Amino acid sequence: MKVFINNKELSISLENEKNAFDIISQIEILCNENKLLLSRILINDEEFILSDTSNIEINKIETINIEALSFTEYALDSLFSIREYTQKIADITPETIIDNDINSILQGIDWILESVPQVLFLVNMALEDYSIMHILKTLEVKKEMLTSLKNDDNKDDIIKFLKDDFKPFLKDKMIITMDILISEAEINTILALTINTDKSNALYRISSLKIFSDVIIKLIRNVVNNLQTGNDKDAFILSEKFSKVVSSIFAVISQVLNIYDISLESIKKDGVSLEEKVLNFNNITNNIVDAFQNEDYVSIADILEYEIIDEIESIMDYIDIIEKEIENKNT
Numbered sequence: 036m037k038v039f040i041n042n043k044e045l046s047i048s049l050e051n052e053k054n055a056f057d058i059i060s061q062i063e064i065l066c067n068e069n070k071l072l073l074s075r076i077l078i079n080d081e082e083f084i085l086s087d088t089s090n091i092e093i094n095k096i097e098t099i100n101i102e103a104l105s106f107t108e109y110a111l112d113s114l115f116s117i118r119e120y121t122q123k124i125a126d127i128t129p130e131t132i133i134d135n136d137i138n139s140i141l142q143g144i145d146w147i148l149e150s151v152p153q154v155l156f157l158v159n160m161a162l163e164d165y166s167i168m169h170i171l172k173t174l175e176v177k178k179e180m181l182t183s184l185k186n187d188d189n190k191d192d193i194i195k196f197l198k199d200d201f202k203p204f205l206k207d208k209m210i211i212t213m214d215i216l217i218s219e220a221e222i223n224t225i226l227a228l229t230i231n232t233d234k235s236n237a238l239y240r241i242s243s244l245k246i247f248s249d250v251i252i253k254l255i256r257n258v259v260n261n262l263q264t265g266n267d268k269d270a271f272i273l274s275e276k277f278s279k280v281v282s283s284i285f286a287v288i289s290q291v292l293n294i295y296d297i298s299l300e301s302i303k304k305d306g307v308s309l310e311e312k313v314l315n316f317n318n319i320t321n322n323i324v325d326a327f328q329n330e331d332y333v334s335i336a337d338i339l340e341y342e343i344i345d346e347i348e349s350i351m352d353y354i355d356i357i358e359k360e361i362e363n364k365n366t
Contacts, residue, residue, distance in 0.1 A: 038062070038099045041242065043362075055096055056089035062101055069235050072109045075102035107224040108243070110157035114220055117147055117154070118213040125205040129197035137185050137193065144178045147171075158220040159227070165215050170208060177201055221250045222276055226283050232290040238361050241291045241354060244284060248351045251280055255339050255347070262336040270332075281320075284350075285313065291357065295364050302356050309353045316346045 038045045040062065052058050055078055063073055063085070076083050077100040078091055104112060120143055127136070148171060152162055162168045181201065184193045225247050228240050254277050261270035288309075292299065299310035319342050326334040 036093065036096050036098070038101070040066070040101045040103055041239065042100075043238070043242075049093070052093060054089050054093060055083075055091040055099065056085065058093070058096075058099065059085055059088055059101070062099075066101075066103045069239070071103040071105060071236075071239070073101060074104045074109060074112060076100075077102075103239075105224075105227070105239070105243070106157050107159075107220075107227040108246075110154040111217070111220045111224050113150060113154045114158075114213070114217050117150060118210065118217060121147070121205055121210055121213060125202055125210060127197070127202070129194040129202070132193070132197065134185070137181065141178060141182060141185075144174060148175060148178075155216070155220075158223045160216070160219060160223065164219070165212055167212060167216065170212050173204065174209065177204060221247065222254070222280055225250065225280050229283050229286045229290065232287065232294070234294050237291045237294045238358065238365075240287050241357055241361070244287060245351055245354050248347065251277075251284070251347055252344055254280065255344055259336045259340045262332045262339075267332065274327075281347075288357070291361070295361055297357070297360055297364075302353055302360065304353055304356060309350070309357075312346070312350050312353065316343075316350065319343060319346060 038047050059076060066073060076085060079097050124140055151171060155162060184196055228243055232240050254273060258270050258273045258277060299313060300308045302309040323335055323338050
């Protein structure tokens, strides 16, 4: 039997464990000690929830694959789930709805109303941000209206409410707000990777950087788009966020390498060290600073689009090498 956490094989010693639940419960304790939460459990490539694993005997297990997330990543994942569920409700066809569907919608709204405040707290965001408090209060009112219509048992009125009121609110207000929240939460999650890094979580932190490479590139493209369309104000705001994100990336790399006494110069790919890559990246960012001082926004957009994105992707290619170095030191 092989056990993996986030695709990394875990060395375990079995004692009195009788089933999958016993094993995973021990892994959960280990994860909690490292401030990680179980997000997905695969046993022999089949997905389970923890409570359903007690009937799976050890001799029937070939592989256990655990996906674990930090608190902020777990919260971010929850935001994606809420957004996905909101879109699902917004796409319903009111004319085909039945009582059980309405009950499910009402339960889903309760889940959203309960989850959003908790999730935002974990990603260091406030309910007052981006009018989310107003959105939630409006959603609660919509829930009360739908409950009343359901109790009146008038399907025509329910259909009219869903079509003319509820679906437009979800599409024009809530989904747009959720997309903004997710973008902000992604940035905050990256920033949180630098907090309390130690030997117990260093490998996880460095591995997480790869997950967010698309987020970083999306942020760069948003800066470029705003510069190219003359939206300088938003471009400056996004540029500041990009600067914080890049600082966090290099902070995580530096913290992890320091923990394991690994130098930037020793991490090499195709004969080029990570130290050289970082120095080159710094030179490029200095050119961006000069362009900002000269208000040369065309040059800024070009540097970001044609140089910085390539450099970010190139630096991310070194993460696998760092992981291997850490794994070698851990053996």
